[in-house]
Amino acid sequence: MRMYDLIYTKKTGGKLSPEQIAFWVEGAARGTVPDEQSAALLMAICWHGMDVEETLALTLGMRDSGDKVNLSSIPGVKVDKHSTGGVGDKTTLILGPIVASCGIPCAMFSGRGLGHTGGTVDKYAAIPGLKVELTQDEFRRSLRDTGFANSAQTGDITPADRKLYSLRDVTATVESIPLITASIMSKKLAGGSDALVLDVKCGGGAFMKTLDDARTLAKSMVAVGQAHGMKIKALITRMEEPLGRAIGNAMEVIESVEILKGMHADSDLARMSFRLAAEMLILGGAAKDLATAEALVADSIASGRAMETYRTWVAANGGNPKALDDFSLLPGSAHSVDILSEASGYIHALDSRSLGIKAMEMGGGRSSKDDILDLGIGIEVHANVGDKVEKGMKILTLHHNGKTGNPLPADWIDIRPTPLPKAPWLLETI
DSSP, X not given: OOHHHHHHHHHTTOOOOHHHHHHHHHHHHHTOSOHHHXXXXXXXXXXXXXXXXXXXXXXXXXXXXXXXXXXXXXXXXXXXXXXXXXXXXXXHHHHHHHHHHTTOOEEEXXXXXXXXXXXXXXXXXXXXXXXXOOOHHHHHHHHHHHSEEEEEOOSSOOHHHHHHHHHHHHTTOOOOHHHHHHHHHHHHHHTTOSEEEEEEEESTTSSBOSHHHHHHHHHHXXXXXXXXXXXXXXXXXXXXSXXXXXXXXXXXXXXXXXXXXXXXXXXXXXXXXXXXXXXXHHHHTSOSSHHHHHHHXXXXXXTSXXXXXXXXXXXXXXXXXXXGTOGGGSOOOSEEEEEEOSSOEEEEEEOHHHHXXXXXXXXXXXXXXXXXXOTTOEEEEOOOTTOEEOTTOEEEEEXXXXXXXXXXXXXXXXXXXXXXXXXXXXXXXX
């Protein structure tokens, strides 16, 4: 089999067989396929796409290129959640304890932040002592004992994806639906869960800017999951502004705990987290319909079971559960600066990317993978898109430890005299 033939087939709009795709992926992972030939095939895929069968073959090839997590010893339907990410997205911290407290094993692998988006692993690292990198045995033990397991990916999971993604990053082939699908789904299938809820972000603060693009990606991932026999559902959610009131690792832990204690229940963040948890309960078999699932979620909050599960999980993984009730035990900041509104009117836009970059420059995010984070700093968001504000009103508070970064760009906020109807956070389900 020759890589030249694979490249030519896809360059001319043809279809690759599962055997051809497996040959390429294995060669890319082992280094027997030259980078220039992989880059050429990536560009051909970017131009001509892949059908579901090809995308599944690519997904499975990436999955099988490295270690896989075996969760068969854990009873029940193991459910995972994946979000395509966004500034202030802390839904995992909220829904994990809820789902586990309702009797459904919630098994999740999370990433570290890079650039303007925060990583769930970094947020959990703000809890003193909490172990964020688990061995497979530790991961299974956490899932068995507490109903919840979350870890940074360890070992050698999907090395072919790492190799191909690094090539995509330098060849302008990141924005390809089949390649995005295979990258995400290969890691999810390697994680060992039986069911998956997808949160596909859409809007100016998301990777997918339009509803059509978000819908196409969601359908692609759902089709691949279903072709593999996985229970799967996708929600397309609005991402035009930071999610929640906190941007920054320890601050996002605090906000997630407050929601689990019943606060901020009318916020988009709470509604989104509760809905994602309800969908996970349905896929896991705890509820037959959305109304029943949402009632279970509400009861887990009202009864305190979700918070108790959170405390148990933190303690079981080496963390100090007292930090969930005494926030002074979390990393903090020494200084704060208020950003005031320069006009009266209605907020039409908040540039979440600019705010994410600001938090990164203050030390809360990484510009390179080796950067050391300041887990205590962050940005407090006091107003949202659609809110009425007065000149001089506090819009943001920057909490820092002496590193303030560059000024926010002039267009980070758009205030106009005309009201703006509040847009729904949920755009579509697939």
